Amino acid sequence: MSRCINQLVFVSRSLRKWWNALPENRRELMREWVLRRRWPLTGGVAVAVVLVALLLLTHLDETPLTGRVRLPLFSREAYLELAALTAEGYLEEFAEHLLPDSDPLHQMVDQLVQVLAERNKDIPKVSERPWSVHVVKNHQINAFVLPIGKVFVFTGMLDAVADADQLISVLGHEMAHVILDHSAEQASLSHIVDLLSLLLLTAIWAVCPTDTMALLGGWVKDKLAELMFHRPYSRKLEVEADQIGLQLAAKACADVRAGPVFWQQLEITDRLSGEPSLPEWLSTHPSHRNRTAQLDRLIPQALELRESCKCPALPSTDPRVVFEKTVRVMLEKAKVQMGEPGSEHKV
Numbered sequence: 001m002s003r004c005i006n007q008l009v010f011v012s013r014s015l016r017k018w019w020n021a022l023p024e025n026r027r028e029l030m031r032e033w034v035l036r037r038r039w040p041l042t043g044g045v046a047v048a049v050v051l052v053a054l055l056l057l058t059h060l061d062e063t064p065l066t067g068r069v070r071l072p073l074f075s076r077e078a079y080l081e082l083a084a085l086t087a088e089g090y091l092e093e094f095a096e097h098l099l100p101d102s103d104p105l106h107q108m109v110d111q112l113v114q115v116l117a118e119r120n121k122d123i124p125k126v127s128e129r130p131w132s133v134h135v136v137k138n139h140q141i142n143a144f145v146l147p148i149g150k151v152f153v154f155t156g157m158l159d160a161v162a163d164a165d166q167l168i169s170v171l172g173h174e175m176a177h178v179i180l181d182h183s184a185e186q187a188s189l190s191h192i193v194d195l196l197s198l199l200l201l202t203a204i205w206a207v208c209p210t211d212t213m214a215l216l217g218g219w220v221k222d223k224l225a226e227l228m229f230h231r232p233y234s235r236k237l238e239v240e241a242d243q244i245g246l247q248l249a250a251k252a253c254a255d256v257r258a259g260p261v262f263w264q265q266l267e268i269t270d271r272l273s274g275e276p277s278l279p280e281w282l283s284t285h286p287s288h289r290n291r292t293a294q295l296d297r298l299i300p301q302a303l304e305l306r307e308s309c310k311c312p313a314l315p316s317t318d319p320r321v322v323f324e325k326t327v328r329v330m331l332e333k334a335k336v337q338m339g340e341p342g343s344e345h346k347v
Contacts, residue, residue, distance in 0.1 A: 056071055059071060059072070059073075063180050063181070063185075063240075064123070064124075064125055064179060064180065065123070065179065065180070065244055065247075066180070066240060066243070066244065068240070070185055070188075071188060071192070072181070072184060072185065072188050073187075073188040073191050073192070074184045074187060074188060076181075076184075079147060079181075079183070079184045079187075080147060080148055083146045083147040083148045083183070084148055086146060087146050087148060087150045090134075090146075090150075090152060091134070094134065094136045094138075094152070097136050097137045097138060098134055098135065098136060098137075099135040099136075099137060099155075103135065105135055105155065105158055106133060106135045108164070109133050109135055109151070109153050109158070109167070109171075110133040112164060112167060112168050112171055112252075113131050113133050113151050113171060113175075114131065115168070115252050116131075116168065116171060116172060116175060116248055116249070116252045117131045119248075119251045119252040119253065119309070120248050120251050120252070123179060125178070125179040125180075125181075126175070126179060129148065129149040129178075130149050131149045131151060131175075132149060132150050132151065133151045133153070134150060134151065134152050134153070135153050135154075135155065135158075136152060136153070136154050136155065137154075137155050138154040138155060138156055139154075139155070139156040139159075140154050140156045140157075141154070141156045141157050141159075141160045141266070142154045142156065142157055143157045143170055143171065143174050144174055144177075145171075145174040145175050145177060145178050146178070147178050147181070147183055147184070149178070151171070151174070151175075153171075157170065160262075160265070160266065160269075161262060162258070162261070162262070162265065163258060164254075165249075165254045165255040165256075165257075165258035165259075165319075166258045166259065166261065166262040168249050168252060168254040169245065169246065169249045169254060169256065169258060169259035169262060170245075170262065171249075172244075172245035172246065172247075172248035172249040172252070172254075173241050173242055173245030173246075174241075174245070175245065175248060176240075176241040176242075176243075176244035176245040176248060177237070177241045179244065179248075180237075180240060180241065180244060182237045182240075182241065185237065186233070186234065186237065189229065189230070189233055190230070193225050193229050193230070197221060197222075197225055200221055227281070227282070230284075231281070231282070231283065231284050232281075234284040234285070235280070235283070235284065235285060235286050238284075238285050238286055238291075239286060239291075239294060242291060242294060242295060242298075243294075243298060246259055246295060246298050246299075246302045247302060247305060249302070250302040250303070250305040250306040250309070250311075251305065251306070251309050253306060253309065253311035253312065254306075255314055255315075255319065256299060256302040256303065256306060257299060257303075257314070257318050257319050257320055258319045259295050259299075260291075260292045260295040260296050260299070260320055261319050261320055261323045263288045263289075263291045263292045263295070264288070264292050264323060264327075265323075266288050267287075267288035267289055267292070268327070270288065296320075
C-alpha cells in the first residue's frame, strides 16, 4: 500500500508540475477541449460509477444473527488462512507466558468457553469451528478471540472480573466478534476507505499549489478518515458484539445481569487510577458508561432468552443493585472520613 501511495504521489506531483509549466495558451486550449467534450466525459464517468455500484451491490452480505447489510471483500478461506498465521505469531510471542493446561485458571476459562460453545451449537458459526483456550500471564485487562476459534485471555482480565458470570459475558462478547466476522468486515472497510483515500490523495497532490500544502492536505485526510469512518465503525461493531455476546451468555445460563456490573467496575477503576480517558468520539470502543447503559437496556430480552433455554432460576438479588449499594456505602464512608477532625491536609 505504501508503495502504491508513493507512486500516486509521484504521478500527481509530476502532473501538477507539468501543468504549471505549460504556457497559458496551451492551458486554455486544453480547457476548451475538456469543455467541448464535457458530456461524453461525464457519461463515461457515470457509466463507471454505475458499474462499480452494481459490482458492490452484487457482493453485499448480511451478518448472521443481526441481519445487518455489509460489503465483504475477503473470502472466508483467505481470512481464515490469515487468522492461522496471526495465531502462530501470538503463540510465539506469548510462548513464555502461557499458563499450562493443568493450571486451575486455564481449566476454568476452558470450561466456560466449552459451555458457551455447547449451549450455542445451534449457531453454525459456533459449531463449525473448534474453540481452544490460551491463558497469558499478563497484567493487562484484555481478552480476544481469533477467527479460527483460538481464545486468548490475559490474567489481568481474570483479576478484573468479580465472578464467572462476568467472565462468561466478556468471553461471549469476544466470541461474538468471531461469529459476526467483524475482523474481516473491518479489514474490508479499511480497503474501501483506502481506495477512496488514494483517489482523494491523488487529487490533493495534483491540485495543491505546493508540496507543503499537499502534505498538510494528506494529513488532514488521514485524520478525517480515522475520525469519520474507522473509529465510529469500530464502536458500532463493539455495540453489536455486546448485543450478541449477551445472548450467548444467556443461552449458557449465565447471570447476564453481571455483564453491566463489569463495565461499571472498569469505569470506577479508571477514575481511581487518575489516568485521563479519551472522549468516546476519539476511541475505538464505547465508553464504559455507555456500554453499561446499552447492556442494561438489553437485559430484559436476555433474561427472557435465558428462561426459554430452561436455565435454573436466578437469585432474586440483582448484582447491579448490590454493586450500586456497595459503591454508595463506600462513598458515604469516604465522606465521613474526609469530614473527621484532623483529616485535612496541613501545609
